[in-house]
Amino acid sequence: MNEKIDAPWLPAWIPATGHALRHAGVHFDAVRIxxxxxxxxxxELMVCTDFDAGPIVQEATGERNTYFLLPPGTAADFRWPPGVRALTRGDRSLAYVGVPALTGVTWPLGWRSVPSRGVPYVMGELLWEVTGRV
Structure with missing residues (x-):
């Protein structure tokens, strides 16, 4: 995405350029797959939501993790299947998630789905349902 996005409602945790590490559990919880x-x-989540799934970040290198960003304090509400990890403030260790800017060079991170005014976070219950069947 290289177009200019003028959205004053965007969350403050999205950096203006490049990418930044954000502490999971503060601005959002994350579910890593x-x-x-x-x-x-x-x-599957994109199809289920008519391509307005909320913030999903993907890594292009290494383990190629996908991070689904949920409202803070909600990821621990679900029993995630094996291989799916909730990252939240309640963890005994600190977890950081790389968040890319919406425009410009953000490699190796990228948006699979960006937050929108109507869907600022991924819906935890829907994500939980999808992880159970995919």
Whole structure:
């Protein structure tokens, strides 16, 4: 995405340029799914939401994690299947998630789905349902 996005409602945790690490559990909780499984879940979630799924960040290198960003304090409300990890402030260790800017060079991070005014976060219940069937 290289177009200019003028959206004053966008969350402050999205950096203006490049990418930044954000502490999970503060501005959002994150659900991490690795590799192809994460890509499949993201695709299914996009279809289920008419391509307005909320913020989904993907890594282009390493384990190719996909991060689904939920409202803070909500990821621990669900029993996630094996291979799916909730990252939240309640963890005994600190977890950080890389968040890319909406425009410009953000490699190796990118948006699979951006937050919107109507859908600022991924819906946890829907994500939980999709992870159980994909």
């Amino acid at each position: 690795r590799g192809v499984h994460g890509e499949r879940v993201a695709s």
